[in-house]
Amino acid sequence: MGRVCTAVLAGLCVLFVVAQASLECKNKGSCSECIQTPNCMWCGRSGNFTDESGQNLKRCVKRTDEGVSQWRETCGAYNVYDLANFFEMIDNFELTQAGVLAGSGSASGGGAGGSWSAGSSEAVVQIKPQRVAMQLRVQESYSMTVTFRQAEDYPVDLYYLMDLSKSMEDDKESLSLLGAQLAFEMQQITQNFRLGFGSFVDKVVMPYVSTVPEKLEAPCLGCARPYGFKNALPLTADASSFEAEVRNAPVSGNLDAPEGGFDAIMQAIVCQDQIKWRQEARRLLVFSTDAGFHYAGDGKLGGIVKPNDGKCHLDPLYNNYTHSTLQDYPSVSQINQVAKEHKMNLIFAVTAEQSSVYKELAKMIEGSGQGELTANSSNVVELVKAEYDKITSKVELKDNATAPVSIRYFSKCKSNTEKETAVCQGLKVGDQVDFRVEITVEKCPENREDWKQLIHIYPVGLRELLAIELEMLCDCACEREGNAGFIDRAAECSFAGTYQCGVCDCFDNYLGSRCECGANTTIEADGTFDESSCRETNTSSVCSGRGSCTCGECTCNERDDTAERVSGKFCECTNFLCNRFNGVLCGGPDHGVCDCNTCKCKPGWKGDACMCEDSQDNCINPASGEVCSLRGDCECNQCKCSENENGRYSGKWCEDCPTCKGKCEPYKPCVQCLFFQTGELSEEECKANCSDMFNATLVPIAAEEEAGERLCSFYDENDCRFKFVYGYDENKEPVVRVQQTLECPPKLDILGIVLGVIGAIVAVGLALLLMWKVLTTIHDRREFARFEKERMMARWDTGENPIYKQATSTFKNPMYGGK
Incomplete structure (x- = not known):
């Protein structure tokens, strides 16, 4: 079935690209569903489709499945519907040569008032091919080359x-x-x-x-x-x-x-x-x-x-x-x-x-x-x-394609690297540009009339175009009425459906591979079949969501991976949905196997993913012989340390406790009274309580020397710091090493400090007073000198002084005539 793809036609290279299958080929109930899934093919053989052992075979399989050759042979070459993309060149005229336009007239005139004539010209070809036909499957892309070259003397x-x-x-x-x-x-x-x-x-x-x-x-x-x-x-x-x-x-x-x-x-x-x-x-x-x-x-x-x-x-x-x-x-x-x-x-x-x-x-x-x-x-x-x-x-390709057809453009333009673009710039007349056009049908339209489309790819601003007669491969010939593989009300379908491509398409209210369910099957008020017998509980999914309910019984789905199985009355069990350890199901075949969604561990292993060794060997502290030093639990042959009010234990065997209080505080009073005669204990209390508490010795410097020892440091009432280290001997008896010298701060001369501070304050005060006195004296002297200078410079005259008045007054009698 299907036509063969032409690889090279008239110099045009067509690249066939098979898209990755995004859906499962298995569990497809019809030929159209199968071929609308990328990389899938259908067997339309009539009757039962079984192998030599009588095992039913899947009608829809991947082209790359194991054993597909045997599947093809069993189905028969004429019954296999493996529709392939098809390409046919219709018009592919050569591009017009640079500088050559058929029938173009010669020019004349051109000055003011002049004229020119162009004559008639035949069609100029600037894009090739001009018309193609293709058939495409869903999500199986086709790539073709479109060439553009601008002709000289274009009208x-x-x-x-x-x-x-x-x-x-x-x-x-x-x-x-x-x-x-x-x-x-x-x-x-x-x-x-x-x-x-x-x-x-x-x-x-x-x-x-x-x-x-x-x-x-x-x-x-x-x-x-x-x-x-x-x-x-x-x-x-x-x-x-x-x-x-x-x-x-x-x-x-x-x-x-x-x-x-x-x-x-x-x-x-x-x-x-x-x-x-x-x-x-x-x-x-x-x-x-x-x-x-x-x-x-x-x-x-x-x-x-x-x-x-x-x-x-x-x-x-x-x-x-x-x-x-x-x-x-x-x-x-x-x-x-x-x-x-x-x-x-x-x-x-x-x-x-x-x-x-x-x-x-x-x-x-x-x-x-x-x-x-x-x-x-x-x-x-x-x-x-x-x-x-x-x-x-500039040349820019555009198209009139609409969903679900998508077109992508790739070109090197004038470089050596191909990139996704529909635009090339910087071109000159005669420059040739190749575009790789990738055409993809995303899905089949619901309206059958839209399965055939005429798509135009054109350079912007020019009337020339590439016409693509596209037909979408969305069904099989045996699903069309009048075909030999199409039988209406067929006996194979209990006269309740159409037999097409080897399977039954049941009428409404009928189910089953042969439409055998319906007349005796309970139908709900909304017209659906009663599927309660296919549910494990009232709230469960039908057949646990892993199968289909046929005549009240679950038919479990098959997996692409033949090693994976779905089983159980309600398809509730799988051998692939168990817990994983390090990405491996049940920790791997050496640890356990997956049985009905639960890991069954082999001897020597335990845990919900069989990830734990069934042993405590790695939890025993070799020093004490105790499991996790009695400070934790052994889980998966590893110690899980506990935590209490004193702190959290750590270490491979929970032997360490960095955050615990330890014995520093209990040993402190005895170390003080025994070695430094200080602290809260009296001499009698010290002898009574501390003599047998631990084995203690004086050392020049107290420091941790062995694993498990701990350094303690405290200050006494005189602010002197004393140090000691405690640990345990082979008999678990406490051993204390006390640093023989105290680290005391140097003594301070309090009286000298007080007197010095008082003297400094008095000296600063006297210095400030002296500075103030000097500054005021200098200021007064300057003011007095300026006053004396101004007084010496003053030369007052009675005739010039505006505020001077003579002691005598003179009056004139205007009526006096001198007589």
């Missing part, structure tokens, strides 16, 4: 769409003067070039334009009537016509800042016949403005609520947009949709003030670019040429 159509509001008047003059130069520069890139011109203002309704009658005739001085969009010059090879049309185009005016550019873009794209866009040409739409744009929803301001229909509405007589006042502006997504559909490359040539806005807009429209105009558009030729170079130096 180019450039339509210049300009905002002709009053503020763009100087830009229009520049464009009319540069029209011939624009045509000449584009001719250097391609001889097959055509140029067109259109203009726009805004919708002729309030509040976009003034509807006062005189303003409708002349919205500004020297302005023409406002309009929405006008196709002034369809695409033509005559440069002089372009210059004349731009020069004679009148400017107009409106009220608000944004313009109706989206209306114009929509009409310029969808009016294919009126603009005269060529099918086999790269289409450039240059949009020039110094203002923002209205978009869908803004029409409500003018009482226009009908959405834009995305259709052409140009007056055949005057080439004006007739529905400007009848329907709303288009949305950004509508512009993007029609630009993709008609393979349009938009170039937004805008002033610096609007550059940031249109840069973001260009990101939202496929195949768009943005450049910055000078104040009067004098750089328009350089801008168009630069943006065209950006567009043509």
